[in-house]
Amino acid sequence: MKMTRRQFLASLGGASLIFAIDILAENRTGSSSFGPVPLEREPECIADYTDTDYTNWIVFDPGENVRVFTGRTELGQGLKTVITAVVTQGLEIEPEQLTIIQGDTDQCPDDGPTIGSAACRVVGWGFWHACLKIQNYLVNSTSTKFGIASDSLEFKSGKIKIKGDDKTFLNYSEISTGEAVVIRVNPDSTVSTKQYIDKKILNVNGIDIVTGALKYVNDLKIPGMLYAGFKTPPYHKSITLLETINDEKTKEIEGIKAVEGIGGRVVIIGERYSDVTKGLSLVEAEWRTPTRAKELNIEEELRASSHLQEVKEDEGDVETALKSSAVVLSETYYTQYITHAAIETDTSLAAYDNNSGKWNVWASTQWPHKQRSQIATELKTNETNIRVIAQPAGGAFGGKIGNTVNSEAAAISNFAKAPIKLIYSRKDQFQLRSHFKAAVVIDITSGVDSNGKMIARKIDSYDDLAEGSTFVYDIPNVLTRAFKGNIPYHRAVVRGTSYVQTCFAIESHVDMMANRIGLDPFEFRRINVQYPAFVNLIDSVAENIEYSDNNKGQEGNEGIGIAMVKHGGAQLGVISAKVRVDRVTGQIEVKKICAAFDVGIVVNEPTAVVGIRGGIIMGIGYVLREKIDMDGWGTYTEYLGEYGIPRFSDVPPIIDIKFHDNLQPGGTVRGLGEMPVVPTIGSIANAICDAIGVRFYSTPITPEDIKKALGTDIENLNF
Amino acid sequence: MSDKKSMILNVNGNNHQIFADMNEPLLWVLRDDLGLTGTKFGCGKGECGACSVLIDGDVQRSCRFPVAYAAAGQEIITIEGLGTAGNLSKLQKSFIKHSAFCCGFCTPGMLITATGLLKTNPYPSRDDIILAMNNNLCRCGSYSNIIEAIEFVVKEY
Numbered sequence: 001m002k003m004t005r006r007q008f009l010a011s012l013g014g015a016s017l018i019f020a021i022d023i024l025a026e027n028r029t030g031s032s033s034f035g036p037v038p039l040e041r042e043p044e045c046i047a048d049y050t051d052t053d054y055t056n057w058i059v060f061d062p063g064e065n066v067r068v069f070t071g072r073t074e075l076g077q078g079l080k081t082v083i084t085a086v087v088t089q090g091l092e093i094e095p096e097q098l099t100i101i102q103g104d105t106d107q108c109p110d111d112g113p114t115i116g117s118a119a120c121r122v123v124g125w126g127f128w129h130a131c132l133k134i135q136n137y138l139v140n141s142t143s144t145k146f147g148i149a150s151d152s153l154e155f156k157s158g159k160i161k162i163k164g165d166d167k168t169f170l171n172y173s174e175i176s177t178g179e180a181v182v183i184r185v186n187p188d189s190t191v192s193t194k195q196y197i198d199k200k201i202l203n204v205n206g207i208d209i210v211t212g213a214l215k216y217v218n219d220l221k222i223p224g225m226l227y228a229g230f231k232t233p234p235y236h237k238s239i240t241l242l243e244t245i246n247d248e249k250t251k252e253i254e255g256i257k258a259v260e261g262i263g264g265r266v267v268i269i270g271e272r273y274s275d276v277t278k279g280l281s282l283v284e285a286e287w288r289t290p291t292r293a294k295e296l297n298i299e300e301e302l303r304a305s306s307h308l309q310e311v312k313e314d315e316g317d318v319e320t321a322l323k324s325s326a327v328v329l330s331e332t333y334y335t336q337y338i339t340h341a342a343i344e345t346d347t348s349l350a351a352y353d354n355n356s357g358k359w360n361v362w363a364s365t366q367w368p369h370k371q372r373s374q375i376a377t378e379l380k381t382n383e384t385n386i387r388v389i390a391q392p393a394g395g396a397f398g399g400k401i402g403n404t405v406n407s408e409a410a411a412i413s414n415f416a417k418a419p420i421k422l423i424y425s426r427k428d429q430f431q432l433r434s435h436f437k438a439a440v441v442i443d444i445t446s447g448v449d450s451n452g453k454m455i456a457r458k459i460d461s462y463d464d465l466a467e468g469s470t471f472v473y474d475i476p477n478v479l480t481r482a483f484k485g486n487i488p489y490h491r492a493v494v495r496g497t498s499y500v501q502t503c504f505a506i507e508s509h510v511d512m513m514a515n516r517i518g519l520d521p522f523e524f525r526r527i528n529v530q531y532p533a534f535v536n537l538i539d540s541v542a543e544n545i546e547y548s549d550n551n552k553g554q555e556g557n558e559g560i561g562i563a564m565v566k567h568g569g570a571q572l573g574v575i576s577a578k579v580r581v582d583r584v585t586g587q588i589e590v591k592k593i594c595a596a597f598d599v600g601i602v603v604n605e606p607t608a609v610v611g612i613r614g615g616i617i618m619g620i621g622y623v624l625r626e627k628i629d630m631d632g633w634g635t636y637t638e639y640l641g642e643y644g645i646p647r648f649s650d651v652p653p654i655i656d657i658k659f660h661d662n663l664q665p666g667g668t669v670r671g672l673g674e675m676p677v678v679p680t681i682g683s684i685a686n687a688i689c690d691a692i693g694v695r696f697y698s699t700p701i702t703p704e705d706i707k708k709a710l711g712t713d714i715e716n717l718n719f
Numbered sequence: 720m721s722d723k724k725s726m727i728l729n730v731n732g733n734n735h736q737i738f739a740d741m742n743e744p745l746l747w748v749l750r751d752d753l754g755l756t757g758t759k760f761g762c763g764k765g766e767c768g769a770c771s772v773l774i775d776g777d778v779q780r781s782c783r784f785p786v787a788y789a790a791a792g793q794e795i796i797t798i799e800g801l802g803t804a805g806n807l808s809k810l811q812k813s814f815i816k817h818s819a820f821c822c823g824f825c826t827p828g829m830l831i832t833a834t835g836l837l838k839t840n841p842y843p844s845r846d847d848i849i850l851a852m853n854n855n856l857c858r859c860g861s862y863s864n865i866i867e868a869i870e871f872v873v874k875e876y
Contacts (some may be wrong), residue, residue: 076822076859206815210807210824210830211755212798219756272751274743317788343761343769343858344824394759394824395858426762610818615862640766640856648849651862 016061018180019134020054020339023126023187028629037057047601054182055111056123058087059129062157064255066349071111071124073366073390077673078607079114080609081204082124083268085604089197090131093158095204103368103390112370113401115493117568119708121671122187124603128197128217131187137183142175164643188569190667200605205392217347217364217391218423225349226257228412229276231266232432233287234634236488241288242266249282259283262412269416273423280425289633294489296632298439299334306483312466316477321456323449328518333444333505334698337628338437340494341645344394345429348409350375351419357384361410364393366401378407379414385411394531398493398620425690430637436628437494438485442505446475451517454528461502468499468678469506471566476531489630495618496677504623504699507563508683519673521686522547522562533598533663534564540596544656545576557581558591561686567675572598572663575616575679577652580688583710586703590652590684596701598660600670612676613655619680621646624700644700726790730755731800731814741787746770746778749797750787761856768855771828771835772797776837783789798827801834809872810834817868821859829854834871842873 044442057069058190068087071495090112101107103114111123135155141151142160152163159169208214235239245266247259268279322328359379365371368388376383393400394409409422424432440463447456456477459469463485469478494500522542526535541547541562551560560574578592593616602608625644626705631638650688659667664670681699689695694709707713722742730753737752749755749772749840758781761769765780772781773796774789789795802808810833813819820826820871829852836851843851848869859863863875 075822076824078821202815203818203820203823205823206820207804207807209820209826210811210814211800211802211804212755212827213822215756216759216824218760219750221751221754272743272747273760274740274747312846316869341858342822342824343767343856344759345761393822394761395822397858418793423760426764426766476859605819606818610821610861610864611859613863614821617857639764640762645856645858646860646862647856648853648862648866651849651866652862653845659803 005302016059019058019130020180020182021056021058021130022054022182022184023056025121026704048412055109056126057109058127058134063478064093065099066091066093066158067099067101068127069101069108070123071103071369072110072114072119073368074392075114075366075396076393077119077611078203078604079119079123080199081607082120082604083127084127084199085199086197086203088125088130089199090128091134092286097158103365103481105368105386105388106637110114111533113367113370115673116367117396117571117671117673117675120603120673121569125187125669126185127270127713128185129189129191130183132191133183133185137181142170145175147209158715175525181531188343190599192667200608204361215391216344216394217349217362218291218344218421220349220362220391222349222351222419225351225421226269226271226416227273227276228267228272228420228422229280229368229407229425230271230428230432231268231280231283232428233283234431234636235287235290235433235435236634238488239290239292239633243288246284249284250279253279253282258406258416260415262415263408269412269420276613279427292632294631294633296630299441301487302439302441302485305399305486306462308481308484309484310465311482313478313653316360316456316476316479318456318479319363321477322458323446325455326450327513327712328445328447328511329513330443330445331490331509332697333442333508335440335501335504336626336699337489337630338494338622338626339430339433339435339643340397340399341429341640342393342642343396344424345404345426346405346424347398347422347629349407349408349419352407352413357385358423359410361386361388361406362391363388363406364396364400365390365403365406366393366396366398370402371406374404374407375410376401378411394498395589397495399433400495401493403433403435410644414514424639427638430628430643431635434635435492437500438463438491440501442465442501444505446508446509446513448513448517452517452524452527454458454513459502459505463487464501465498465504467497468502468565470563470565471530472506472534473510473528475528494673495615496622498677499565499674500681501563503563503678504685508685508695508697511561511689512685524566526564530661531572533572533660535576536660536662537564537572537598538562540658540660541574542575544591544594544658545578547576551564553577553580557583557691559687559691561663561683561688561690563679563682563686565675565678565712568671568679570670571623571672571675573675573679575676575683577680579684579691581688581691582705583692583704585604586706586712588688588701588703588706590620590650592654592656593652593680593683595676596658596660597672597675598663598688599672599675600661600664600666600668602672603669609657612657612672615674615676616680617646617651620650621682622677623684623701625650625700625702627700726787728753728786728790728795729793730795737786739786742785744782745772745784745786745789745795746781749781753795755797759824759827761825764780766854766856767825768828768832769825771831771836771855773831774834776835776838778832796831798830801830808834809876810837811868813871814865815870817864817871819864819868820861825857829857829865833865836874837867842872843869845870
């Protein structure tokens with residue numbers, strides 16, 4: 001149902017000024033000359049520009065309104081707020097004049113997945129550069145068209161005016177040629193300080209959020225809509241089969257429309273969600289027992305099944321350097337399976353529209369265009385027959401990129417010939433998804449010379465990508481290898497990605513090394529960092545956490561730890577944590593977190609700070625609480641309480657965040673969505689070791705682990 | 720097996736006649752029959768607090784609360800009843816001012832629980848706030864900002 005050019009232009013309001021924004025991201029090749037150029041072909045529909053780099057659009061409508069189109073979605077990271085802050089200041093317009101259209105595949109081009117660290121840096125800052133160029137373009141094209149010298153024109157309050165004449169503003173429709181113009185920008189290029197945006201704004205969804213008016217997928221309703229839910233075994237879906245369904249007991253529930261085996265699961269379709277849940281509790285089904293061993297020794301399986309995936313770093317001669325080292329230390333670290341656990345469970349609303357002959361799917365997603373392609377494959381139809389409309393997501397954290405709920409809802413809707421709202425139960429979210437941050441085994445060996453300088457390091461990471469090993473420490477001889485395992489659970493992208501595992505191992509190991517050679521862990525890091533910018537950050541957290549030679553506190557059970565990371569492009573982060581460990585109960589209390597981040601310009605501090613604190617709190621969950629209960633057959637975690645996402649009582653009373661901008665010349669945005677999670681983990685693990693003198697080699701570090709290590713576990717006293 | 724019955728629900732000061740299974744969770748009657756979708760489904764087990772409502776001033780989990788038990792004249796308050804766009808409650812304003820959310824999905828439950836707390840204890844300490852709010856989960860981890868938002872209301876009013 002492609003619009004004609006005339007329809008499209010009419011839909012934009014005829015005399016609109018249309019700018020296609022080509023944001024040159026680091027992974028994208030493109031022209032190195034940046035500036036306005038005519039679009040190579042006429043715009044028919046913005047969403048059709050999937051084969052180009054014109055991923056975001058700004059449209060000036062007649063009158064004073066501006067529309068922004070982006071394929072990236074609203075997840076809670078505040079992208080809409082960032083775009084609002086950037087575009088209203090960049091074009092000097094009021095928020096009421098701006099409409100942002102996000103994640104509708106019929107209206108927005110594919111801009112890849114919305115992943116927190118890159119959305120603000122690439123899209124948000126890309127729009128800032130674009131706005132500055134649009135100002136210039138408008139001045140210059142007005143000058144050309146009307147024969148007025150460009151230096152006698154200026155851009156003010158979203159309009160072009162003649163300098164010194166406050167009454168004469170030019171209408172965009174007078175400038176418009178009816179052609180779209182490409183604005184090429186490089187979000188990583190610097191802008192001068194006077195061009196920084198300075199107004200910070202509060203979350204633009206704020207009023208809708210606090211009044212309950214913001215519509216997530218589950219809040220939508222269409223006529224004739226039915227609910228659907230799954231019954232699944234706890235077994236991993238790739239290793240089991242549905243054999244029989246007995247729906248005798250569900251027949252008495254009048255609201256139930258169908259009980260059916262679809263895609264290896266029992267699906268119940270009902271008028272009300274409570275009909276569905278009642279039916280799910282009564283229906284009986286049998287699944288074939290998995291053929292695989294139930295016993296799961298993760299370390300053994302990962303080591304046995306792993307094959308070399310990538311050599312991440314290979315410099316110098318590690319073996320020779322280790323031989324010449326004054327001290328060599330070899331250790332193995334382990335991390336657990338972790339899941340996203342967004343409070344909004346996977347939910348989708350799918351309906352076939354007889355009028356347009358298209359499927360409409362309302363989705364909670366980080367990547368609507370990928371979902372569109374998955375749905376098209378599932379329904380065996382063309383992508384042009386599918387429209388995915390992204391609603392604000394109730395949390396995503398990497399779990400809503402390629403998830404299957406939308407194609408499942410479409411398949412069930414196709415079967416039921418009715419609009420379907422499919423809701424995953426919390427149990428489904430843990431078990432059916434079986435989609436986890438990988439458990440990882442990391443072997444790490446390093447060597448230090450007599451001056452305390454690290455001269456060699458070797459890392460083997462099993463079933464992981466080993467991201468995060470580079471850039472932080474200056475080590476001349478390194479070998480880092482990533483191995484891929486062969487176990488049936490899906491390895492998922494979860495906030496912080498592979499950096500989480502790698503940096504837990506490296507930062508714990510670095511502390512052990514410092515201890516072995518008798519150097520203070522802060523000082524040992526100062527000696528070994530690759531970039532001086534890190535030293536500023538170390539000094540900053542040391543001062544703010546009040547680091548001293550004795551951090552044990554009055555009761556002798558407190559400790560301070562530090563950890564560092566370089567995440568994504570060029571985000572440097574150092575975090576120091578202060579903990580108190582109760583030797584009897586094993587409880588670990590995080591008393592204070594001090595963070596120092598070298599991330600360039602912080603575009604909108606209010607939304608950035610709440611996101612960073614949230615990342616730090618998520619890191620506390622990773623290191624102290626969260627764990628999936630599983631074996632070789634399946635996943636048994638069913639409740640949020642069992643899984644252990646952080647609560648209010650886990651939050652440190654003080655989270656101090658300091659921003660720095662020393663690494664680069666300044667004037668760029670480097671992103672910060674995921675990075676704070678990572679050093680939180682190592683800093684707490686190191687603080688625990690500082691407090692009680694025990695090194696823990698695996699996460700999570702629980703009260704039971706503490707009690708066992710200290711011999712205060714009264715149920716297992718060793719007589 | 721159907722146990723459907725006509726009942727009167729008093730929600731946000733208005734009476735509504737509904738016809739529902741007596742054991743159906745209040746949550747789905749609010750959402751599907753009354754269109755009050757601000758009250759969220761997060762777990763269905765009373766664990767996350769996203770479905771919190773006030774029933775006669777007490778914080779309750781509507782995903783586990785049979786509708787018939789709420790239909791005996793009790794006053795039910797949902798997020799929509801706390802304040803509207805032009806007339807926000809102090810807590811709602813403070814949540815906006817302190818950026819006390821990211822995705823916002825848990826926020827209605829947080830606001831209901833905080834409202835219930837301040838009704839019974841207008842001057843809670845930080846520890847009181849943590850204790851009262853501790854069974855409301857926020858995966859974005861906006862907890863520090865939520866505490867600040869509640870403390871601000873306690874201090875300023």
